[in-house]
Each structure stands twice: as structure tokens, then as C-alpha cells.
Amino acid sequence: MPGSGISAFAFPEEAFELKADLRVWRGGPGEPGRYEHHEVPFEPGQTVLDGLRWIRVHRDPSLAIRFSCINANACKECMIRVDGKTVYACTTRLTEGEMTLEPLPNKKLVKDLVTEIAPPDERL
Amino acid sequence: METDVLIIGSGAAGMYAAIAAARSGARVLVADRSLIGRGGATVMAQMTVAVALGEETPDHWEHHLSDTLKAGRGLCEPALSQLLCEDAPECIRQMDEWGVGWARAASHIRQVQAPGHDRPRCVYVDFVNTGPAVSKTLRAQLQRMPEIRRTGDLLVSDLALDGERCTGAWAVHVPTGKTVPISAKATIVATGGLTRLYARNSASLNMGGDGYALALRAGAELIDMEFVQFFPIGHLAPRMVGMDPIMWDPFRYKLGGRLLNAGMEEFLAEEGKYTSVRDRATQAILKEVAEGRGTPHGGVWLSFKHCSAAGLRAAFGPVIERLAANGIDLTRDLIEVAPIAHYHMGGIRVDADMRTGVPGLFAAGEAVGGANGANRLSGNAISEAFTFGRRAGLRAAQLAARSRMPSLRESEKAAAAFPDINPAAEIVKLQQVMNEHVGPLRSAAGLQDALQRVLDLREACGALPAPHGLDPRWIDLHDLRNMRLVAECVTRAALDRTESRGAHQRADFPEASDAWQRHQRIRLSGGSVRIEG
Numbered sequence: 001m002p003g004s005g006i007s008a009f010a011f012p013e014e015a016f017e018l019k020a021d022l023r024v025w026r027g028g029p030g031e032p033g034r035y036e037h038h039e040v041p042f043e044p045g046q047t048v049l050d051g052l053r054w055i056r057v058h059r060d061p062s063l064a065i066r067f068s069c070i071n072a073n074a075c076k077e078c079m080i081r082v083d084g085k086t087v088y089a090c091t092t093r094l095t096e097g098e099m100t101l102e103p104l105p106n107k108k109l110v111k112d113l114v115t116e117i118a119p120p121d122e123r124l
Numbered sequence: 125m126e127t128d129v130l131i132i133g134s135g136a137a138g139m140y141a142a143i144a145a146a147r148s149g150a151r152v153l154v155a156d157r158s159l160i161g162r163g164g165a166t167v168m169a170q171m172t173v174a175v176a177l178g179e180e181t182p183d184h185w186e187h188h189l190s191d192t193l194k195a196g197r198g199l200c201e202p203a204l205s206q207l208l209c210e211d212a213p214e215c216i217r218q219m220d221e222w223g224v225g226w227a228r229a230a231s232h233i234r235q236v237q238a239p240g241h242d243r244p245r246c247v248y249v250d251f252v253n254t255g256p257a258v259s260k261t262l263r264a265q266l267q268r269m270p271e272i273r274r275t276g277d278l279l280v281s282d283l284a285l286d287g288e289r290c291t292g293a294w295a296v297h298v299p300t301g302k303t304v305p306i307s308a309k310a311t312i313v314a315t316g317g318l319t320r321l322y323a324r325n326s327a328s329l330n331m332g333g334d335g336y337a338l339a340l341r342a343g344a345e346l347i348d349m350e351f352v353q354f355f356p357i358g359h360l361a362p363r364m365v366g367m368d369p370i371m372w373d374p375f376r377y378k379l380g381g382r383l384l385n386a387g388m389e390e391f392l393a394e395e396g397k398y399t400s401v402r403d404r405a406t407q408a409i410l411k412e413v414a415e416g417r418g419t420p421h422g423g424v425w426l427s428f429k430h431c432s433a434a435g436l437r438a439a440f441g442p443v444i445e446r447l448a449a450n451g452i453d454l455t456r457d458l459i460e461v462a463p464i465a466h467y468h469m470g471g472i473r474v475d476a477d478m479r480t481g482v483p484g485l486f487a488a489g490e491a492v493g494g495a496n497g498a499n500r501l502s503g504n505a506i507s508e509a510f511t512f513g514r515r516a517g518l519r520a521a522q523l524a525a526r527s528r529m530p531s532l533r534e535s536e537k538a539a540a541a542f543p544d545i546n547p548a549a550e551i552v553k554l555q556q557v558m559n560e561h562v563g564p565l566r567s568a569a570g571l572q573d574a575l576q577r578v579l580d581l582r583e584a585c586g587a588l589p590a591p592h593g594l595d596p597r598w599i600d601l602h603d604l605r606n607m608r609l610v611a612e613c614v615t616r617a618a619l620d621r622t623e624s625r626g627a628h629q630r631a632d633f634p635e636a637s638d639a640w641q642r643h644q645r646i647r648l649s650g651g652s653v654r655i656e657g
Binding site for chain 1: 158159160162163167168170255256267274275276277278297299304327328329330362363365366367368369546547548549552593594596597600
């Protein structure tokens, strides 16, 4: 059982009994987009960001997500929509059953769950 | 893009450098692969800043220097350590004027006693808010200075060279994948450390040693790469979110707290206080675990149960609620803690003006090696970021003032193919190998094993292909390539150093050796990592 600060998502999937069904929005600007389902094994306490990182390592490395500080909720970069609510992926716990993950609706879409959140004067 | 001074990284070192360079008349570009002031290590620093202010008790920077040298186990570069200790008071007071909000007691800035310091010397911002407050304060200053252009989502993939001279950098605009050439009269690497190399780390995503790899490939030297600091009491269990895993430290300053083994015995002679310096505490915890006295997750217990609820409330403030949200009640629960990769003493070799051996290239902050020797004293990281950033910014601006704008030469690289690997998965494997074999306790057999694994990745980490739009796989490959190179440096240096000193502990060479009271320097020669000294 992994503790905090370790790459929990690196553990083999059979290590965990609980499963979250993550319904993840994929697509780019101007595309109709689609939802992909990923069954993500987890243990109580793990977060949506853990689940997304697990998908990138074990299922699909092309999934675009934005985060920096991983677990500390210091960088505030991992904001997405989970079941229609704007949340930080790093502090939202995984739950059993379906969870729908979407990019922020009020920001310009870059790709998948990544939106343009930098202040305008801090962009290229 | 063109700029007098290019600064790579927007943690405390990068932002302080930007302010100093702009004040010296330079036009500055701050580029960060993440968002400005949000992605580095500084924003995550929840602890304290060591500085001889003499607000709590009389102090002098020479006392701070003496403690720093002692903690460094004979390996500090004295000129760098002196710069850190001597300039820190000015920087800390400057930050105070800028409104960072150092915690105060009555009329003075509060300074607490931290392990390894001979007197109360460490300032902080309540509650566990030092890093965010420092980042926010510096960013606000940058925003006021029109000479400073700030650009996030701009990942520097290589430094640009004209002969041996650094002429700026090649960057990738992350959201679009476009190549961005940046011409600069002077360039400062302020990218922080390498703790992402380890599975158990307190790092952000971009602490994979980018700056070391950039500098090495540009011809600069690295020193002391074997000295990775493991913070002894990183949070292990129960799972906690929304807090940095190093968050227990400030509470130990305030309340002491007891470290207990599985038999509920205090194994460090601390008597409820917080006195053990980091390398010793880390080794003591590992010993308890190795000898079967560890906790269920493989650490030791941290207890505040001897403190009253009111005492806890006063010390922790609103953090009590954040702990409660994680199901933790300190009047009732014990915490499991264990060493976690936290800081890198080694880094880019510079002189006291932050100049690397490559003309036009400077470094600042944790990216620099030498100031903290084999073991860093609590609180020296942010002081190092401020003081080295300021010095680098000033010197880079002076160089820029007497230099012409270089033009970047298009590099003639053949388009490389994407290797047949999942770099995200390879990064996880590399982190596990490094944690197991190149962590706080090392041996020749383990280091050899790790080295082989690192070398096996070399072929997949050759030339970088071009990214396509926002390309997460490309970013992973970029990171893996840098992490692999830096991991090779750490592993080779650790293998060569056949002694134990500070953060570098060898099970097969448990004693310090006088003959090893020296640095190992690393450079890239014909594409291979070569150790000198």
C-alpha cells in the first residue's frame, strides 16, 4: 500500500480492489470531442489526479492534463470539471462508479483536459 | 524572441534574478515551462528561511556561515556559503518591505530555532505559507516592472551556443509545440533541483533536473551530484491531499513532537524537542525500519499527542481543519513519516558571481551546487534562491550591457523518430530504481544495477523528435531524456565516492574518509558523462 509522496499510480493494478470508471473528455479546439472510459484501480484516499496519471502511465500517454505540484495544492494548475463541478484534480478523491472529467468550460481549450489558464500577459 | 537577459525558471531564484537584472537596466525575459511563479519548488516550500537578522536574539551572518559549513561536512564552497549567509539579511528585509508577511512577535520578526542552528534564526510565514507568500510577493514585483517579460508554458529544451558561448536558448511553446528561438546576451539557469528522479519525493513535476542537463550539454560542469538530501520526516501515511509531504517540519519547530518507532520508543535523543540535523535523522529512521522497528508503511511514528488541543490549535491554526478533512486528529492519531527526496546540494558549478564555465551562462538557486556541501542546513534553500538570484541577475545584466545581441544559428539536426516506449511509464520505472539504489543508503551492487538501468535507457533518449501541438508524450520524452542524463551523473558520482559523508551514505563504506574531502566535477565529453577530481 503506497503512502503519500510516492508514485501511488505506479503500483500494479491488482494491488487495489476499488475501481473508478473515469469518463474523460478528449479532443482539441474546434473538434466535436468524445468521451473515453478508463477503469482505474485505486485505494481509498487517492485522487482524480492520481487516476489521470495512472491512465497516462498504464493506458494512454497521449492524454493531456495540466498539473505541476502533484499533491500539495500549491500550484493551482490542475483545475478541471468533475461531474459538472469545477475542482482541483489533486484534492478530489476518486470514488467507485462513474466520474465525468471535462476541461474548464469558460477557458480556451488547448487539448483534452488542458485549458489556457495563464494570465494574458504571461503568455507567449 | 530577443532579450538582454534570459532567465529560465520562475521560482524564487529566477524571479529575484529578474528583479535584480531589470534594476540594473536590462530587458529581461523570464521563461517557465509551467505557469509563472507557480510551478517550481519555491511555491511548495512550507518551511522556514534561515537568516542572521538578529531580531529574536543577537546574531551575525558569520554565525550562520559557521553552522552552514559545519552542516556541510567539509564540502561547502566557502565563497558560495558566505554569499548565502552574508546577503540573506538584506534580501529578507527587502522581501519584508515588499509585504511578504514574515510572522511577527510583538514588534519584531519572529525567528525560530531549527536543527543545526546555534540560535533562533529561521523566519517563516504562517501558516505553512512561506513558499506561496514568497512566490506571490516576487511575482507582484515582476508585474510592476515593464522591463520584465514573463512567459509561462515555454519549455527550454536546449541552450543555444555559438562556439563555446551561450547565446540564448531553444524553447518549445508547450500549448502549440512550436519551436521558439530566444536570443539572449546573458542566460541564467534557475530551474531548481532533481528530486523528481526519486519515487518518493516532495517535488513538483518540473524538478527533473532540467537545468543540470541543459548546462551539461552546453559544456558547463556539475559538482557534488551524489549529494541528494532526503528530508527525514516526509509524510508517509495516512494518505493526505492538499498538503505538501514536508509539512510536519514547521510544527516540529513550534511544538517539538516525538519521533517513535514501532515499540513507541524515542530513538533519537531529542527529548521531545527538534534537534537532529537532516542526514543524521534520515539514517536513524532508516535504521529503525531496517531493524524491524518501522511502522506498517515502512516509516516511523510522529506524535503530537502530548500537546493539548489548544496548543495544537495555536500552532497549526487553520491547518487543523485541513488535517481534519484528511481524517487526521492529532490529539488522537499518530502520523507515519519517512525520508523523502527533498533537495539537491549538488548542481551547476559557478563562481561567486554565479558564472558557469560557459561564457554568457549563469546559474542561480538550487540549480547551483556547492553552497551547502554534503548536507544542507534547514532554511538555507530559500536564502540561497534569493541571494544567488540577486547576484546572478546583477552580473548577467552587467554582461549584457557590454555585449551585442547574438543571432541564433539554426541547428542542423536530423529529424529523430519517436522511440518505441511509453516515456511516462519509463519515468516511473527510473524513479523506482533511483529510490531503491541511489537513495539515502547506497552500495556498490545497487549503484551498479541502477547505472546499468540508466544506461539501458540511453538509446531511447537520443535526439529529441519534434513535438506535434500540445504533445504530452513528447514532454515525457523530453523529461525522461533529461532525467536519465542527470540520474547517470548522480549514480556515477555516488559509485565513485567510496565513503559516507552527509547525504551520501554507503553501506559498504560507512566511514568518512579525509581523502574524500573534495568535490567531484562532471562534464560531458564526446557525449559521455565524465567525472573529474
